[in-house]
Amino acid sequence: MAGGERRAAGALEAEVMTVLQRGGRPLNAADVQSLLADDLAYTTVVTILTRMHAKGLLTREKDGRSFRYAPVSDEPGLVARRMHRTMAAEPDRQAVLARFVDSLSDQDEQLLRDLLDGR
Amino acid sequence: MTVDLDAYLPFVVPAVAALAARPLAERLPPRTASWVLTVLAAGLAIASLVPLFALARGDLFAALLFAAAVAGGAVAAYGQGRALRTARRQARDLPGDGVLAVVADDRIDAYSVPGRVVVSTGMLGALDAGEQRVLFAHEIAHLSGRHHLLRAVVRVASAANPLLWPMRRALWYATERWADERAAAAVGDRVMAARVIGKVALASGTAPSVRMGIGTTRPGPVPRRVAALLGPPPRRGAVLTVAALGLLLCSGLTAPDLVGDPHHAPVSGIVVVAGPRR
Numbered sequence: 001m002a003g004g005e006r007r008a009a010g011a012l013e014a015e016v017m018t019v020l021q022r023g024g025r026p027l028n029a030a031d032v033q034s035l036l037a038d039d040l041a042y043t044t045v046v047t048i049l050t051r052m053h054a055k056g057l058l059t060r061e062k063d064g065r066s067f068r069y070a071p072v073s074d075e076p077g078l079v080a081r082r083m084h085r086t087m088a089a090e091p092d093r094q095a096v097l098a099r100f101v102d103s104l105s106d107q108d109e110q111l112l113r114d115l116l117d118g119r
Numbered sequence: 120m121t122v123d124l125d126a127y128l129p130f131v132v133p134a135v136a137a138l139a140a141r142p143l144a145e146r147l148p149p150r151t152a153s154w155v156l157t158v159l160a161a162g163l164a165i166a167s168l169v170p171l172f173a174l175a176r177g178d179l180f181a182a183l184l185f186a187a188a189v190a191g192g193a194v195a196a197y198g199q200g201r202a203l204r205t206a207r208r209q210a211r212d213l214p215g216d217g218v219l220a221v222v223a224d225d226r227i228d229a230y231s232v233p234g235r236v237v238v239s240t241g242m243l244g245a246l247d248a249g250e251q252r253v254l255f256a257h258e259i260a261h262l263s264g265r266h267h268l269l270r271a272v273v274r275v276a277s278a279a280n281p282l283l284w285p286m287r288r289a290l291w292y293a294t295e296r297w298a299d300e301r302a303a304a305a306v307g308d309r310v311m312a313a314r315v316i317g318k319v320a321l322a323s324g325t326a327p328s329v330r331m332g333i334g335t336t337r338p339g340p341v342p343r344r345v346a347a348l349l350g351p352p353p354r355r356g357a358v359l360t361v362a363a364l365g366l367l368l369c370s371g372l373t374a375p376d377l378v379g380d381p382h383h384a385p386v387s388g389i390v391v392v393a394g395p396r397r
Contacts, residue, residue: 099229101319108341113321
């Protein structure tokens with residue numbers, strides 16, 4: 001598994017996201033390419049934008065022959081949902097994700113009410 | 120046909136430890152319990168590998184057991200490492216710069232992943248400022264106590280020696296209790312901490328019970344955590360700790376003994392465990 005490569009892609013996505021957020025208006029791939037600190041090929045930028053759109057991170061609208069991209073407004077919610085999705089796919093998530101409470105069984109619920117009412 | 124009792128120790132001690140795991144998690148102060156369970160699991164996993172390794176040259180069955188144990192441990196270690204890396208990477212991408220990441224979500228939810236605490240806006244809205252402190256202190260206790268690493272160690276140990284499997288759940292419970300007591304100490308009120316846990320659990324709703332078996336009337340972890348906080352504060356469990364670590368010592372002392380003499384009875388012990396002796 002190319003962990004390093006995936007990580008690099010993640011870093012690029014973060015940079016593109018920052019550019020789009022600073023832009024304050026939908027940008028096309030050429031705009032993004034010129035605003036990025038890295039010297040990336042146009043096709044690479046298009047690939048990243050397309051992938052981010054496919055992941056649901058960006059919205060896009062047709063503008064002539066190209067697309068203009070903008071970040072999805074609900075970014076925190078999106079990141080959280082993405083995290084939930086990834087963690088749900090991890091077989092060992094129980095070890096790394098410490099939830100404040102687990103869900104209760106019906107029987108536990110009654111027991112808990114009794115415990116709390118006892119005080 | 121005499122079978123040396125020593126031969127069974129690599130199997131008997133982990134089985135005893137697994138039986139003792141739950142009582143240890145409930146009786147010992149949670150922090151002590153967490154460490155005792157982790158050290159016990161890691162130590163016993165290693166101690167059960169040593170005699171298998173020593174026998175592996177002359178005994179095909181021991182060699183297979185040894186290979187299976189090492190492979191199981193290695194696969195689990197790889198899985199844990201990957202899960203931790205994924206969680207860390209995801210935690211970095213969460214909104215905000217500090218430890219706390221608030222996510223816009225109406226559902227009542229809060230958890231920690233290595234490095235970050237994630238709380239939904241739904242959760243924040245359901246709690247007042249004092250109650251929020253209990254929640255934050257609980258999740259931050261998981262981070263500062265590095266509970267994910269303890270859990271990883273026990274998961275790897277129990278993958279190498281499946282007799283140790285029940286220790287996973289016991290450690291999981293002990294670390295939750297540890298975080299609960301830290302949260303109670305942070306607000307200086309154990310009853311209040313109990314109420315917050317109960318309130319959040321009740322507000323989060325119920326799920327169909329996943330526990331199997333007929334007549335499982337044992338309370339689940341949340342009612343037990345609340346009951347523990349409503350009861351007296353945990354007392355030092357010096358005797359239990361010494362007994363638990365004595366178990367490890369007992370297993371550790373016999374292991375080199377068996378290794379020293381490759382023709383020693385453990386072969387028969389292992390064969391008896393596996394099936395009829397030839």
